[in-house]
Amino acid sequence: MERYLFLFLLILFAGIEAYAQDITFYKNIAPIIYTHCTSCHHPGENTPFSLISYTDVAKRADFIWQVINSRYMPPWKADTSYRHFCHERVLTDREIQLIRQWIDAGKPAGESDSVIEKRFLTKFINHTMYDRPPDLTIHMAYPYEIKGDNRERFVFVKIPFETDTSGNVEAIEFTANNLRYIHHVNYAIYPAVEGADIHEGGEPATLDEDGPQAFRQFEPYLKGNTQMIYYGGWIPGTTYTYFPRDIGFILPRKGVVILTFHFGPSPVDTILTASLHFFFKKTPIQRKIETISIGSGGIGNIMPPLLILPNQIDTFEVTAQTTKDISLLYVWPHMHLLGKSFKAFAVTPAQDTIPLIYIPHWDFSWQDLYRFTHLVYLPKGSTVHVIGVYDNTDQNPRNPFHPPQMIFGDNNELMKTTDEMLTLILLYVDYQPHDEQLSICDE
Structure with a gap:
């Protein structure tokens, strides 16, 4: 009996060892890395290294194991037991175990899949995370110098565009050569205004530094002379x-995009250039996307008013009511450094x-625009x-003040990072029957 038990255990462990040896980078590990890590860890992104090639991953394998086993990485802050979203960056226990087994087996590469690597590298050469090159890219006409004086800045930029035909927008993507000091960017798309030259100006205008002349290029659009097409x-x-x-929405043949940059403090002089990618679909737009902002800078009153006393943990709430039947595609939550939960x-x-x-654990460094799995x-x-x-x-490690100070919010549309916000942006369309059954995760 003992002999048979010994043989059984020998066969069992031999099978486990053979299975572990069969785990390779290209067959088992690369799909995990490409799905959950490479979207941030690639050239041009605000990450310390890339995770694309076998060498990229193998030489950092032990470090990768530590951060995924502790669930520090990949970052996904939304509670999946409360609501699921498309493309959740959450590793399963099985995926974590596979990476551990691959490391223990000596990190075998396996049969190279250069096609997949080249596909990802091509994405980053094209400066896009979308699955194909953009149909239209518009650029800042002039670069902007972020001064290294540790001051926050709010900068307005107008980018004109003029094409042969209008476009049915399937996706839009903001890119920049340096994301490190960008707190956030808002952009609004307007059609051309009669009597206004879309190419007038174009140089960035810095709030509280440049005079009124620098901002006149924006007046035809911001004074309500035309209807905003899209806000993102x-x-x-x-x-x-x-x-x-x-x-989606229809990009007109001629118009402008007005971007509002909020730059965080920078200790060094930095040159910034930025672009917007547009991806068009061949089918017509039947349902126009709309946007609404709730809370700071939007509709609804935050109660109690967003005034956070020192040495306090406080709760605030804002409500808003729908005026018609709508179907949500995205939610975009936003707070600053004192945020604890949302x-x-x-x-x-x-x-x-x-x-x-x-x-449940707000992290200012890891915000996202969350797309629902279904409308x-x-x-x-x-x-x-x-x-x-x-x-x-003082127990909040992200508190910018020690000792803590009184923090204001909801009293200025151009909030500093050290002020606070409570905002939820909704992207939606008018409701149609059976929308709830419509999957909106892209294949």
């Missing part, structure tokens, strides 16, 4: 914004609660609740 933005951690199926949900007129997003229906008269918890104590 970029924050740390985001990539492109994608509109599935017949959803939750948003909707309550329908029938008193049903619809979870939108919950971030989320909010009936007319639904109340959207946004709840933010803020930690203004």
Whole structure:
């Protein structure tokens, strides 16, 4: 009996060893890395190294194991037990185990798959995370010098565009040569205004530094002379914004994009150039994307007013009501350095609660634009609740002040990083029957 038991255990462990030896980078590990890591770890991104090739991963394998085993990486702050989103950067226990077994087996490369590596490298050469080159790219006409004096700056930039035909926008993507000191970027797209030269000006205008003349180039668009076509933005951690199926917006043949940059303090002089990629679909746009901002700089009153006393952990809430039936595609939560947790949900007129997003441990460095797996229906008269918890104590390692100071928010559209915000941006379309069954994760 003992002999048979010994043989059984010998066969079992031999099988396990053979299986471990069969795990290779190109067959087992690369798909994990490319799905969850490479979107940030590539040339031109604000990360310390790239994770594309076998060598990139193998020489850092032990470090990678430490950060994934502790769940520090990959970063995904939304609670998956509250609501699922497309492309969640969450490793399964099985994927973590595979990486451990691959390391223990000596990190074998296996049969090279240069096609996949070249595909990813081509993406980054084209400066896009989308699955194909852009149909149109527009650039800043003049670079902007971020002065290394550790001051925050708010900068307006106008980028004109003029093409042969209009375009049905499937996706839009902001890119820059240096993302490190960009706190966030908002951009608004306008059609050309009669009597205004879209090419006038073009040089960046810095708030509180440049005079009124520098800002006159924006007046025809910001004074309500034309209807804004689309409003979007970029924050740390985001990539492109994608509109599935017949959803999107129409980019006119001629117009401008006005970008508002919020630059964080920089200790060194830095030259910034930025671009916007547009990806067009061949099918017509039947459902126009719309945007609404709730909280700081948007609709609704934050209660109590967003004033955070020192040495306090405080909770604030803002609500807004839908005025028509809508279907949500994206949610975009935003807070600053004192943020501790963020939750948003909707309550329908029938008193049903619809979870939108919950971030139990807010991290200013890892924000995202979250796309639902399916369109989320909010009936007319639904109340959207946004709840933010803020930690203004010494125990908050991101608190910019020691000792803590009184922090203001919701009193200025151009908030400093050391002020606070409580914002939820919703991207939506008008509701159509059966929207709830419509998957919107791109293939």
